Amino acid sequence: xxxxxxxxxxxxxxxxxxxxxxxxxxxxxxxxxxxxxxxxxxxxxxxxxxxxxxxxxxxxxxxxxxxxxxxxxxxxxxxxxxxxxxxxxxxxxxxxxxxxxxxxxxxxxxxxxxxxxxxxxxxxxxxxxxxxxxxxxxxxxxxxxxxxxxxxxxxxxxxxxxxxxxxxxxxxxxxxxxxxxxxxxxxxxxxxxxxxxxxxxxxxxxxxxxxxxxxxxxxxxxxxxxxxxxxxxxxxxxxxxxxxxxxxxxxxxxxxxxxx
Amino acid sequence: xxxxxxxxxxxxxxxxxxxxxxxxxxxxxxxxxxxxxxxxxxxxxxxxxxxxxxxxxxxxxxxxxxxxxxxxxxxxxxxxxxxxxxxxxxxxxxxxxxxxxxxxxxxxxxxxxxxxxxxxxxxxxxxxxxxxxxxxxxxxxxxxxxxxxxxxxxxxxxxxxxxxxxxxxxxxxxxxxxxxxxxxxxxxxxxxxxxxxxxxxxxxxxxxxxxxxxxxxxxxxxxxxxxxxxxxxxxxxxxxxxxxxxxxxxxxxxxxxxxxxxxxxxxxxxxxxxxxxxxxxxxxxxxxxxxxxxxxxxxxxxxxxxxxxxxxxxxxxxxxxx
Numbered sequence: 001x002x003x004x005x006x007x008x009x010x011x012x013x014x015x016x017x018x019x020x021x022x023x024x025x026x027x028x029x030x031x032x033x034x035x036x037x038x039x040x041x042x043x044x045x046x047x048x049x050x051x052x053x054x055x056x057x058x059x060x061x062x063x064x065x066x067x068x069x070x071x072x073x074x075x076x077x078x079x080x081x082x083x084x085x086x087x088x089x090x091x092x093x094x095x096x097x098x099x100x101x102x103x104x105x106x107x108x109x110x111x112x113x114x115x116x117x118x119x120x121x122x123x124x125x126x127x128x129x130x131x132x133x134x135x136x137x138x139x140x141x142x143x144x145x146x147x148x149x150x151x152x153x154x155x156x157x158x159x160x161x162x163x164x165x166x167x168x169x170x171x172x173x174x175x176x177x178x179x180x181x182x183x184x185x186x187x188x189x190x191x192x193x194x195x196x197x198x199x200x201x202x203x204x205x206x207x208x209x210x211x212x213x214x215x216x217x218x219x220x221x222x223x224x225x226x227x228x229x230x231x232x233x234x235x236x237x238x239x240x241x242x243x244x245x246x247x248x249x250x251x252x253x254x255x256x257x258x259x260x
Numbered sequence: 261x262x263x264x265x266x267x268x269x270x271x272x273x274x275x276x277x278x279x280x281x282x283x284x285x286x287x288x289x290x291x292x293x294x295x296x297x298x299x300x301x302x303x304x305x306x307x308x309x310x311x312x313x314x315x316x317x318x319x320x321x322x323x324x325x326x327x328x329x330x331x332x333x334x335x336x337x338x339x340x341x342x343x344x345x346x347x348x349x350x351x352x353x354x355x356x357x358x359x360x361x362x363x364x365x366x367x368x369x370x371x372x373x374x375x376x377x378x379x380x381x382x383x384x385x386x387x388x389x390x391x392x393x394x395x396x397x398x399x400x401x402x403x404x405x406x407x408x409x410x411x412x413x414x415x416x417x418x419x420x421x422x423x424x425x426x427x428x429x430x431x432x433x434x435x436x437x438x439x440x441x442x443x444x445x446x447x448x449x450x451x452x453x454x455x456x457x458x459x460x461x462x463x464x465x466x467x468x469x470x471x472x473x474x475x476x477x478x479x480x481x482x483x484x485x486x487x488x489x490x491x492x493x494x495x496x497x498x499x500x501x502x503x504x505x506x507x508x509x510x511x512x513x514x515x516x517x518x519x520x521x522x523x524x525x526x527x528x529x530x531x532x533x534x535x536x537x538x539x540x541x542x543x544x545x546x547x548x549x550x551x552x553x554x555x556x557x558x559x560x561x562x563x564x565x566x567x568x569x570x571x572x573x574x575x576x577x578x579x580x581x582x
Binding site: 142 | 271273278328330331334353354355356358359361362363365367369370371372373375387391392393395396397399400401402403404405412439441442443444446447449450451452458463464488489490491497500501502503504505506507508510513514521522531533539545547551556558559560561562563565566569570573574577578581582
């Protein structure tokens with residue numbers, strides 16, 4: 001059972017983001033970290049490989065400047081190796097361009113039974129990349145999984161729906177996107193962190209994947225940011241400290257709104 | 261000037277069109293000369309009336325059988341697009357909407373702009389507005405390549421208003437071969453019993469965050485208060501990530517956007533991730549121990565206090581009044 005997990009290395013979400021006024025893309029100057037959303041896919045992959053009794057987990061990431069700090073976190077959790085695609089031509093890439101790169105990376109690894117992704121990244125949150133990858137490599141995609149089982153050459157998931165969930169099945173190979181909270185990600189052990197430093201990272205550029213600069217980045221995105229404006233701010237209202245009777249003020253507030 | 265033809269990917273809520281579909285149709289009328297809908301499901305005939313009333317003249321309908329709607333929909337759309345040449349295709353930022361538009365984007369090799377909260381046409385340029393950085397920044401993006409343009413729009417971005425149109429013509433289309441993608445089959449559908457209104461449609465939403473301290477506190481504090489206020493219960497990303505409540509309850513940037521009459525935030529600090537999903541609410545009540553929490557900057561009434569103390573008293577007081 002060989003699993004590829006797509007992971008994104010993002011600026012720390014605790015630090016407020018900013019757009020570069022020149023390029024109008026997200027500033028990505030500081031150190032990047034593993035998107036917490038992706039820790040669920042990494043954990044799920046490790047558990048599925050464990051259960052299968054053989055195989056390994058390979059990470060796939062696209063990041064500027066050969067950034068590996070987030071990848072090392074996932075390697076420390078237990079992934080065996082990584083493919084890192086880094087290329088100046090990728091700047092400005094949208095979700096489809098990203099999917100083109102990740103799809104090619106899946107093919108580069110070869111011999112993959114399952115591709116796991118998060119539902120959406122924390123910083124881009126398009127939620128389209130998993131199905132785009134699947135379409136590009138002509139695999140089924142089982143999205144928004146809140147439970148995943150693999151066996152007999154098939155993957156079965158519980159897919160989140162508006163009304164509840166659907167049980168969905170497909171033969172392998174397949175792409176599965178998992179929702180947050182689907183498993184509890186492990187913390188890397190000290191041994192894991194040490195081992196991660198020597199795990200192989202296959203660094204490649206888009207030419208190594210057979211992609212052209214026109215397919216990705218600004219050219220591939222085929223869109224242009226034409227205006228950036230500040231949204232009207234919401235004003236803070238009354239603030240009180242609970243002295244044991246704050247609920248009375250809340251009741252009056254709810255009554256004024258006629259919700260009780 | 262508008263564009264010629266706008267398509268809306270229609271979804272249902274039980275036997276009716278989903279409110280987000282009617283919102284998109286309403287907006288589509290403003291943008292294009294012709295508005296049509298694409299529906300992937302078995303019961304298209306019942307939708308002809310309400311979709312027509314909101315401006316769709318034709319509904320292209322595909323029955324997915326046991327296939328995933330988004331996958332079958334994208335395969336069918338590929339052929340429909342080639343025949344009918346729409347300029348713009350709008351989907352809701354929903355589970356199936358995202359699947360369909362994502363696959364279609366790869367099939368047609370067209371970019372898709374997601375999380376839109378506004379759409380406009382300037383000359384023949386299609387512009388999608390999105391909210392970045394917790395809704396503090398509004399970004400307008402124009403498509404520069406060839407049509408069709410693809411956009412996923414957040415529910416509740418526009419009002420839904422009938423146009424007074426008659427029923428739409430239903431044109432049934434055979435499900436196209438989805439290739440290996442069609443290997444995904446729905447084995448069984450589970451409808452989860454829900455007490456009270458849906459999260460996105462409730463007039464009152466009560467959400468809980470990390471301040472609950474444990475998963476066990478969600479029911480007696482958040483669910484109970486939501487029930488008393490005839491509202492829906494929601495959650496911050498932190499407690500969804502922790503596995504306390506399912507993803508379906510998540511309010512925020514990576515989750516649902518809600519705009520109720522009243523939003524109650526219990527033990528939620530108010531990370532930008534969360535604020536983007538709820539700061540359009542008419543009124544906001546926040547209870548949190550940390551007086552410096554950013555949630556207070558958007559709250560109409562903020563209570564600095566322990567939710568484990570304030571909320572039980574509040575619940576008792578409301579019960580006493582009813």
